[in-house]
Amino acid sequence: MPPQTRLEKSHPGIAAQPRHYGKFRAVVLDNVDPLRLGRVQVQVPDVFGAGNGRWAMPCVPVAGHQSGVFLLPQVGAPVWVEFEQGDAELPIWVGGYWVDAAELPPLAHAGLAIAPSLVLQTSGQNAIAISDLPGPDGGILLRTQSGAMIAINEAGITISNGRGASIVLAGPMVSVNEGALTVV
Numbered sequence: 001m002p003p004q005t006r007l008e009k010s011h012p013g014i015a016a017q018p019r020h021y022g023k024f025r026a027v028v029l030d031n032v033d034p035l036r037l038g039r040v041q042v043q044v045p046d047v048f049g050a051g052n053g054r055w056a057m058p059c060v061p062v063a064g065h066q067s068g069v070f071l072l073p074q075v076g077a078p079v080w081v082e083f084e085q086g087d088a089e090l091p092i093w094v095g096g097y098w099v100d101a102a103e104l105p106p107l108a109h110a111g112l113a114i115a116p117s118l119v120l121q122t123s124g125q126n127a128i129a130i131s132d133l134p135g136p137d138g139g140i141l142l143r144t145q146s147g148a149m150i151a152i153n154e155a156g157i158t159i160s161n162g163r164g165a166s167i168v169l170a171g172p173m174v175s176v177n178e179g180a181l182t183v184v
Helices: 003-009
Strands: 023-028 040-043 054-060 076-081 091-098 120-121 127-131 141-144 149-153 156-160 166-170 174-175 181-183
Touching: 040 076, 054 156, 091 174
Parallel strands: 054 091
Antiparallel strands: 023 040, 023 076, 040 054, 076 091, 120 127, 127 141, 141 149, 149 156, 156 166, 166 174, 174 181
């Protein structure tokens, strides 16, 4: 919306528009932004009623020239929406939430309560997990939907294609395909 339109709304003599402050529960209706800015179309029933969608700008932790964090929720995902200066015509999606524990990425349950895992997982089950758990359960895990993975932890480094081929580096030893070839 052009800046002058926003100024006209608050100009003396123009009827005041209701302001909406705080976070509102919303649902993603569309995530293919025609402007390619990371916007999602959201339904915010408490503000717009049922069925009315608005394009909401993203709020991300880092953004810069050809850099930043780019994540989009799926259609149907629950998200939190705020409004710039309370203006209902300027929605911002600021994050998502889970309705129940079963919706969390499974790797999110792997960490300790005092040091939970950091998990980034797609709906297709491709994942990156970082955990401070000691021993082989901690470290960094990169896993694909098909089971291929790279694990880096205190025990060493494991690379697996998810179909039987693997390389394990532990201490001074390298093992290929579960000991079929061992280099010491």
